[in-house]
Amino acid sequence: MKDMKSLEELIQEQLKPLVRKIDAEAYYAEEFLKSIGKAGFLNSETGVDYSTEVHVVEEISKVCMTTAFNLWCHLASLTYIRNSENSYLKDEILPQLENGHLLGGTGLSNPMKYYAGLEALHLKAKKTNKGYIVDGQLPSVSNLGIDHWFGIIAEVSPDQRIMAVVPCNAEGLTLKAKLEYLGVNGSATYSCAFDGVTIPEKWIVSHDVDSFIVKIRPAFVLYQIPLGLGVTEASIGSIRQVCNKQGGCNDFLTVQPAELEKELAQIRTEVYKLADGQGFLHQWKDLLQMRLLTAYLTAKAAHGSMLHQGGAGYLKYSSPSRRLRESYFLLNLTPTVKHLEKMLHPIK
Structure with missing residues (x-):
């Protein structure tokens, strides 16, 4: 490292x-x-x-x-x-x-849901002599800017889907800022409307996404887990800050820092073990389980921090309230917790 x-x-x-x-x-x-x-x-x-x-x-x-x-x-x-x-x-x-010269976005929220059987693909592509023409709309893509690139998946036919990376300044692409979220509004999130956007061959990541998706989704999920690890640790620190206030009455709350620290340590050890040996590339179910456990732990820690902080946490832009909103974002980040639960427990 x-x-x-x-x-x-x-x-x-x-x-x-x-x-x-x-x-x-x-x-x-x-x-x-x-x-x-x-x-x-x-x-x-x-x-x-x-x-x-x-x-x-x-x-x-x-x-x-x-x-x-x-x-x-x-x-x-x-x-x-x-x-x-x-x-x-x-x-x-x-x-x-x-090297930091360009930044990129993902654009795969809808496709990941498609491959889990939750949604139809929003983008359609037509083959041309020089590449493809793409039409459709993605409701939310984050980390975008005028000189940024982002990934897309579009359906060519019932039997073929392509993946490409597209610059935000591509002709026929319209971006509209989305700022109405409960939190995480500084994420440069936009709706992206494709109106006859030309995708040349040099932007094509894969002509066979049904096979390619298996290569990329492990890292896609792995990189999400530390979002929760960081918020959880910060929430535990917030709890520790006030453990002796008001006569120690926080000791009576059901969520306590020692319990959170134990759960965090277990997940963190397993996640870095998967990352170090690149085992996550072949242990898909284990990775999904770690992602799900992290989301639930993050929500518990952020909620616990609000309870321990009391009135100080209830201020609009306090750190505990910000982390609470961040935790809810993680619960709803693709793959969402209900998406993860479906993939881990497909038969009801």
Whole structure:
């Protein structure tokens, strides 16, 4: 794992001062996100260091899960290209995404639901002599900007689906900002309308997504888990801060920090074990279970923090209330908890 000292410095100096602005004013921490790549944390020239990348997401999430979520979106876009056989994307676009010159989004919320049997695909593609023409609309794609790229999956026919990465400034693509969420509004989330968008061959990640999806979905899920680990640890810290207030009456609450710490340690150990040996690539059910347990633990810890903090946590932009809203976002991030429960327990 890479030296994390510079990561801590980046977080303290470039992210922590912006957290209130991100939460209250929907500020998008674009320059901080680029600094992660510039510092070398995302370089895959000698192979993908999953443990480092998971750790980076976790450390950022302790301070601001909105920005950690943005990094997850970016890591998802890296995953698509890292697993592609497209030399243009791997030689020209991937290095810029890894070195902080460009940022990427995911665009696969709807397709992941499609492959779980929950939704139809929203994007349709027609084959042309030079690539494809794509039409349709994605209701929410995060970590977007004028010079960003993001992944899409579109249906060509009942038997074929393609995957591509698309620049946000592509002709025929219209982005509309979405800022009406309970939290995580600083995530640069947009609805994306495709009106005859030309997708040249050099943007194509895969012509056979039904097979390709199996390669990318493990990392897609793995990178989400540290979002919850970070928020959980920060929530435990918030509980510890007030354990001796009001005559120790917090001792009577049902959610206590020692219990949360034990559960967090168990999940964290298992997650890094899966990441270190890249076992997550072949242990899909175990990975889904870790993702589900993390979401539930994060919600319990954030709720517990609100109870322990009392009136101080009930302030609109307090750290405990922000983490509570972040925890609800994680519960509803694709794959959502109900999506995960369905995949883990398919027969009722």
